[in-house]
Amino acid sequence: MQTYAPGPALPLPRAAAVERRPSLRRVLRQSWMLYAMLLPALVLLILFRFYPMWGILIAFKDYKFAEGILGSPWVGLGNFQTFFASRNAWNIIRNTVFISLGKIVLGQITAIVFALMLNEVRNRPFKRLTQTATTLPHFLSWVIVGGIMIQVLSTSGPVNRLLKEIGLPAVRFLGNPAVFPWTLILSDVWKGFGFGAVIYLAALTSINPELYEAAAVDGAGRFARLRFITIPGITPTIILMSCLSLGNILNAGFDQVLVLYNPSVMSTGDIIDTYVFRVGLVGQGGLLNFGLAAAVGLLKSIAGFFLIVLSYWLAGRLANYRIF
Amino acid sequence: MIEERGAFDILFKVALYSILMLLVVICVAPFLHVIAVSLSGFAAVSEKRVSFWPIGFHLENYRYIMGDEVFLRSFGISVLRVVVGVTLSLLIMVITAYPLSRDSIYMPGRTLFKMIMLFAMLFDGGLIPTFLAYMSLGLIDSFWVLIMPGALNIFLTIIIINYFRGISRELWEAAMLDGANHFDVLFRIFLPISQPVLATVALFSAVGHWNSWFDGLIFLKTQAKWPLQSYLYSLVTTRDLQWRTGAGAARAGELFSQATPEGLATTMILVAAIPILLVYPFLQRYFIHGLTLGSIKE
Numbered sequence: 001m002q003t004y005a006p007g008p009a010l011p012l013p014r015a016a017a018v019e020r021r022p023s024l025r026r027v028l029r030q031s032w033m034l035y036a037m038l039l040p041a042l043v044l045l046i047l048f049r050f051y052p053m054w055g056i057l058i059a060f061k062d063y064k065f066a067e068g069i070l071g072s073p074w075v076g077l078g079n080f081q082t083f084f085a086s087r088n089a090w091n092i093i094r095n096t097v098f099i100s101l102g103k104i105v106l107g108q109i110t111a112i113v114f115a116l117m118l119n120e121v122r123n124r125p126f127k128r129l130t131q132t133a134t135t136l137p138h139f140l141s142w143v144i145v146g147g148i149m150i151q152v153l154s155t156s157g158p159v160n161r162l163l164k165e166i167g168l169p170a171v172r173f174l175g176n177p178a179v180f181p182w183t184l185i186l187s188d189v190w191k192g193f194g195f196g197a198v199i200y201l202a203a204l205t206s207i208n209p210e211l212y213e214a215a216a217v218d219g220a221g222r223f224a225r226l227r228f229i230t231i232p233g234i235t236p237t238i239i240l241m242s243c244l245s246l247g248n249i250l251n252a253g254f255d256q257v258l259v260l261y262n263p264s265v266m267s268t269g270d271i272i273d274t275y276v277f278r279v280g281l282v283g284q285g286g287l288l289n290f291g292l293a294a295a296v297g298l299l300k301s302i303a304g305f306f307l308i309v310l311s312y313w314l315a316g317r318l319a320n321y322r323i324f
Numbered sequence: 325m326i327e328e329r330g331a332f333d334i335l336f337k338v339a340l341y342s343i344l345m346l347l348v349v350i351c352v353a354p355f356l357h358v359i360a361v362s363l364s365g366f367a368a369v370s371e372k373r374v375s376f377w378p379i380g381f382h383l384e385n386y387r388y389i390m391g392d393e394v395f396l397r398s399f400g401i402s403v404l405r406v407v408v409g410v411t412l413s414l415l416i417m418v419i420t421a422y423p424l425s426r427d428s429i430y431m432p433g434r435t436l437f438k439m440i441m442l443f444a445m446l447f448d449g450g451l452i453p454t455f456l457a458y459m460s461l462g463l464i465d466s467f468w469v470l471i472m473p474g475a476l477n478i479f480l481t482i483i484i485i486n487y488f489r490g491i492s493r494e495l496w497e498a499a500m501l502d503g504a505n506h507f508d509v510l511f512r513i514f515l516p517i518s519q520p521v522l523a524t525v526a527l528f529s530a531v532g533h534w535n536s537w538f539d540g541l542i543f544l545k546t547q548a549k550w551p552l553q554s555y556l557y558s559l560v561t562t563r564d565l566q567w568r569t570g571a572g573a574a575r576a577g578e579l580f581s582q583a584t585p586e587g588l589a590t591t592m593i594l595v596a597a598i599p600i601l602l603v604y605p606f607l608q609r610y611f612i613h614g615l616t617l618g619s620i621k622e
Contacts, residue, residue, distance in 0.1 A: 024429070026500075027430055027500060028430065030505050030506055031430055031431060033505060033506040033507060034422075034423035034426065034431050034506055035423070035431075037419040037420065037422060037423045037506070037507075037510075038419075038420060038423050038424075038437060040416050040419065040420070040476075041416060041419075041420040041441075041476050041481075044416070044472070044473075044475055044476045045440065045441070045444050047461065047472075048454075048457075048472065048473040049448055050444070051457050051461075052448065052449035052450075052453045052454045052456070052458075053448070053449040053453065054449075054453065054457070055449050055450070055452060055453020055454070055457055056449055056450065056453055058452060058453060058456070069456070114347065117340055117343065117344055118344065120340055121340070121341070121344065126341070126344075129348065130344050130347070130348055132604070132605050132608055133348045133351045133352055134348065135608070135611075135612065136351070136600075136601070136605075137351060139531055139535075139611065140535070140597055140600055141534075141535035141537060141553055143535075143537050143553045143556050143557045143560060144535075144553070144556070144593050144596055144597045146560060147556065147560040147589065147590075147593040148358050148593060149354070150560065151361065151586060151589070152357055152358070157357075157372075158357050158374075158375050158376070161372070161375070190350070190351070194351070195612075198612055202616070222333075222336065254538075255538065258538075259557065259560065259561060273451075276450075276451055276452070277451065280452045280455075281451070281452075281455065281542055290452050290456075293452050294450060294452040294453060297450035297451055297452055298450055300450075301447060301448070301449075301450050304446075305446055305447050308446050309446075
């Protein structure tokens with residue numbers, strides 16, 4: 001999907017301007033209304049986005065609730081040191097990146113293949129049915145989908161019963177640390193591939209049909225057409241989606257993990273966001289450490305911010321993507 | 325499109341449709357299982373015999389849920405949240421999008437504001453600072469914490485901005501020439517012709533509110549104030565449920581002998597999913613194509 005921002009309006013030549021445009025002065029006199037309209041948004045942004053940023057100071061302090069932000073003792077980079085010295089740090093970073101990459105790679109591949117297949121379907125009702133069924137899970141929350149997964153993937157649930165009938169051993173999808181990341185990845189792919197395919201389907205329909213006809217005339221069969229027309233046709237979209245998903249690498253799916261994880265899979269399932277949540281709002285081992293949680297959260301925010309900026313810049317360079 | 329009739333082609337089509345059908349089944353099957361469990365009798369569920377069809381059909385799980393005060397209250401809170409939240413959001417987003425869609429000669433500083441908004445979309449204080457900030461604003465344990473912070477959805481606002489940008493300049497100039505001020509133009513002219521994008525934005529906002537559970541969980545201390553999905557989260561993750569079920573199950577004199585913990589959990593999940601399940605197939609095109617309404621294609 002290529003989006004081009006319209007450039008600034010070109011000034012009309014004087015004669016035409018006098019005839020058709022409202023006087024610039026008159027419009028400018030009303031410009032105060034434009035600013036007035038922005039007031040609510042400004043207030044909301046300040047209150048809920050920028051004001052909380054003061055709290056970033058907590059990352060550099062040993063926060064004591066009673067003393068408040070300004071009263072708590074300053075520890076500089078102490079919280080960061082504590083974090084990196086602990087066993088947890090590299091574990092959760094590794095988990096986060098692994099789960100994230102798995103979701104991105106498998107998710108995109110599935111979406112692309114699905115889009116390619118769906119594109120070949122001529123039967124309209126079947127196409128609609130397929131799209132509805134596969135895109136619906138995307139719009140349900142992870143509490144709902146997670147709740148369903150817990151039922152379906154339990155050790156005595158239908159999936160394991162099916163495995164047993166084929167003769168395979170039961171798999172503890174939600175309890176086995178070696179399996180759990182894959183459960184996360186695959187259930188996320190299940191939930192999202194239908195919606196993820198939409199953008200590829202849009203790209204596929206924008207490929208000029210004359211190219212296909214010319215190729216057929218030249219004797220290209222189905223797979224040749226796929227290789228030489230279809231794939232190159234969606235390559236820009238693939239590049240675009242890959243660039244944009246780069247910005248999300250540190251977001252391994254907090255909602256999903258929080259619903260599905262449990263103590264037995266902590267070693268491979270804990271991601272940065274769930275760690276921050278536990279340390280800051282739930283209390284690990286009975287202790288609530290706001291400073292540490294804020295520090296880790298800040299690290300992730302900064303890293304994430306740079307990744308997003310990088311991803312948008314790359315997308316702009318490689319695929320001509322503009323936001324506005 | 326090229327049509328071929330060879331044997332290979334038929335084989336290809338058979339394989340294609342089979343695989344796609346399989347994908348549809350994989351997407352639908354978990355729901356079928358969960359529906360079956362919610363409708364199945366105590367014996368079948370406890371012995372883990374239910375697959376995709378109810379065994380020992382009964383409606384006691386649903387009866388129980390419909391009479392459960394906690395469930396009904398949280399359902400009502402969610403509904404209220406959607407109604408209030410979407411209305412407020414639409415209003416704020418629309419009056420924010422209009423000025424930002426005008427050319428910068430009329431609005432110096434427009435680009436700066438857009439940059440600020442974009443920055444705010446990508447970067448916030450983090451979970452802990454946000455929590456403390458909301459506390460100092462008195463929002464903790466207040467219904468409004470579910471509404472106010474999310475009222476300005478920057479992503480959706482950008483979509484509206486782009487749509488407004490696409491509205492013909494002649495139309496706008498004609499209106500201004502006729503003596504309309506900005507408010508008139510926005511509410512009397514732009515809004516009536518923006519229905520597709522407004523419908524899409526309203527839908528996404530509504531679904532977002534309905535599905536939202538984390539904010540209720542951490543910002544609302546009293547469980548009685550929780551929206552539906554926060555309550556659902558607490559039940560889904562404490563895997564052994566608090567309901568007493570089975571032959572001894574009773575509430576206010578009624579007997580629910582066929583109800584099971586799994587059945588009750590799945591029933592609640594389904595009831596929480598029903599609004600979306602019902603609405604989605606009919607409004608699918610708004611969900612899918614609505615997002616592209618704000619883009620200008622070459």
